[in-house]
Amino acid sequence: MSALRVLIADDHDVVRKGLKMLIEEHAGWQVCGEARSGREAVEKCGLLNPDVLVIDVSMPDLNGLEATKQLRKACPRTEVLVITHHDSDEIAAEVMEAGARGYVLKSDSDTDLVRAVEALSHHKPFFTSRVTEMFLANRGSRVTDPVEMMRGRLTAREREILQLIAEGKTAKEVATILGIATKTSDTHRTNIMRKLDVHSVAELVRYAIRNKVVEP
Amino acid sequence: MTSTRVLLSDDHSFMRRGLRTILEADERFEVCGEAGDGSETLELATQLVPDILIMDISMSPPNGLEVAAELREALPQTKILMITMHDSEEMLRAAAAVGVSGYLLKSDAEELLLVALEHLESGERFVSPAFDPNLAQQLFT
Numbered sequence: 001m002s003a004l005r006v007l008i009a010d011d012h013d014v015v016r017k018g019l020k021m022l023i024e025e026h027a028g029w030q031v032c033g034e035a036r037s038g039r040e041a042v043e044k045c046g047l048l049n050p051d052v053l054v055i056d057v058s059m060p061d062l063n064g065l066e067a068t069k070q071l072r073k074a075c076p077r078t079e080v081l082v083i084t085h086h087d088s089d090e091i092a093a094e095v096m097e098a099g100a101r102g103y104v105l106k107s108d109s110d111t112d113l114v115r116a117v118e119a120l121s122h123h124k125p126f127f128t129s130r131v132t133e134m135f136l137a138n139r140g141s142r143v144t145d146p147v148e149m150m151r152g153r154l155t156a157r158e159r160e161i162l163q164l165i166a167e168g169k170t171a172k173e174v175a176t177i178l179g180i181a182t183k184t185s186d187t188h189r190t191n192i193m194r195k196l197d198v199h200s201v202a203e204l205v206r207y208a209i210r211n212k213v214v215e216p
Numbered sequence: 217m218t219s220t221r222v223l224l225s226d227d228h229s230f231m232r233r234g235l236r237t238i239l240e241a242d243e244r245f246e247v248c249g250e251a252g253d254g255s256e257t258l259e260l261a262t263q264l265v266p267d268i269l270i271m272d273i274s275m276s277p278p279n280g281l282e283v284a285a286e287l288r289e290a291l292p293q294t295k296i297l298m299i300t301m302h303d304s305e306e307m308l309r310a311a312a313a314v315g316v317s318g319y320l321l322k323s324d325a326e327e328l329l330l331v332a333l334e335h336l337e338s339g340e341r342f343v344s345p346a347f348d349p350n351l352a353q354q355l356f357t
Contacts, residue, residue, distance in 0.1 A: 018234030
């Protein structure tokens with residue numbers, strides 16, 4: 001039987017080291033690559049075609065959620081396991097909507113992570129009991145926030161650009177990173193601001209932080 | 217020579233695992249325990265009396281700063297190394313105020329953890345190079 005190949009994406013070297021140890025302790029599993037940002041994760045998934053991607057939500061450049069969305073199309077056979085320190089119902093729902101099959105909190109145990117990778121390797125979904133409890137506790141009480149509804153109207157590309165702008169990138173830098181024209185990047189920004197009904201970059205950044213597109 | 221006994225405190229298990237891996241590769245250090253929240257840290261620190269406590273700031277209450285303040289009184293001989301994602305000056309000041317001996321960022325932990333521990337062992341302070349050295353010197357003297 002060939003080894004299960006896992007790609008690890010987290011911007012903290014120490015966390016990647018911990019994850020790598022955990023995974024490689026398991027017979028028949030190997031870490032085929034590591035990424036420090038969402039964009040690097042997308043790139044390396046395309047190149048290495050891992051069985052499972054273990055990815056952190058909060059990362060610079062392209063966050064884990066947006067990376068997951070891109071990967072569902074680009075690498076449909078790779079199962080995505082999201083790890084995060086945000087134990088909020090909202091994030092959990094977004095993780096699932098992005099197309100990840102598993103969700104583990106950083107405070108969950110090592111055993112939970114191993115069980116999650118195991119489940120995903122058989123193409124089965126996995127949630128730790130804490131995540132399940134969180135879902136059940138909040139079911140039916142989700143608030144329909146107008147800002148959130150608005151956010152749903154942003155395209156994947158627009159959310160990607162929103163994150164880059166919130167990280168302080170100029171229109172020109174955004175264009176270079178994404179390989180598009182500066183004018184196109186400007187147009188995207190105008191559209192994002194119109195959809196979110198914000199009128200300055202500062203407001204845009206505040207929106208991005210409040211909705212955890214970037215970390216404060 | 218006996219090794220330095222280190223207690224790890226972080227609510228993220230993968231972070232603890234990464235720290236443990238680095239420490240276990242170095243015979244000068246021995247991980248004597250792991251705590252996943254503030255109250256567990258207080259309990260284990262009191263029970264184990266480690267030489268060094270490596271602790272996160274953001275933890276379910278009491279947080280790392282509160283735990284540090286309490287341990288400064290109870291266990292003055294245990295040195296505390298804060299390890300956190302907070303790179304703001306206000307957090308560094310708060311940590312200095314509760315008497316920790318070192319302040320490291322999670323982003324430079326892999327590279328600098330052992331360096332920081334060596335400093336603490338020899339009675340010196342250690343602050344992440346991400347901060348202004350003058351400020352660090354002023355706060356940690």
